Amino acid sequence: MKVKVFFYSYFKDLTGCAVAEEIISENAKIADLMNQLYARFPKLTAMANSTLIAVGVEYQGRSYVLREGDEVSLFPPVQGG
Amino acid sequence: MKRELTITSGPLDEAALALGRERSTKAGAVIVFLGVVRDEENSVPISILEYEAFEGMARHQFTKIFDQVETRWPIESIRLIHRIGAVGTGEASLWVEVMAPHRGEAFAACQFTIDEMKRVVPIWKKPVPVAS
Structure with a gap:
């Protein structure tokens, strides 16, 4: 199944794009998706420990089971204000 | 609790915001906080900060914060404005107004x-150094 992945802030520079589409297996977790993304965009690996992950508009952990059509967002720690 | 959230690429007009204040006779405390862009980031002189937001999620997360505020304190109203895009040094990027019966809760x-x-709302800033 397909999921869209959006990148924000300097993650766009690390990946060279603002959005990517990934094909993942049924019942794949965010952790599985992240492994695919680290292979495709190796520069993201350096930020692995501080990457924030959202599905839609809610934060999710790496054990979240993805569904067809999910929109995943990856970004660095937030800095509002 | 009244709540008003604005995420805008436009300027912050403090005078207009003050004029738009709907005072309540129940609110003994009105406080306003301004977050202002300093002229350096990590000791490097800057000319502007470029703010970026994941706006849909930012709005959702602000709503959840306001929900928590409403649960924890007897707040009459909260208004919050966050700018996105280029914000020059000395300019406000954030304006927050809280009205409550007493100053402690405000x-x-x-x-x-x-x-x-600063913990959960997806907004980021990118400093633009002063041209050498």
Whole structure:
């Protein structure tokens, strides 16, 4: 199944794009998706420990089971204000 | 609790915001916080900060923060404006107004709102150094 992945802030520079589409297996977790993304965009690996992950508009952990059509967002720690 | 959230690429007009204040006779405390862009980031002189937001999620997360504020303190109203795009040094990027019966809860709610914003609201800033 397909999921869209959006990148924000300097993650766009690390990946060279603002959005990517990934094909993942049924019942794949965010952790599985992240492994695919680290292979495709190796520069993201350096930020692995501080990457924030959202599905839609809610934060999710790496054990979240993805569904067809999910929109995943990856970004660095937030800095509002 | 009245709530108003604005995420805008336009300027912050403090005078207009003050004029738009709907005072309540129940609110003994009105506090306003301004977050202002300093002229350096990590000791490097800058000309502007470029703010970026994941706006849909930012709105959702602010709503959740306001929900928590409403649960924890007897706040009459909260208005919050965050600018995105280029914000020059000395300009305000954030404006928060809290009205409450007493100052303690107004200050606490304002502090909580900003602390939580800095923890969960997806907004980022990119410093643009002064041209050498």
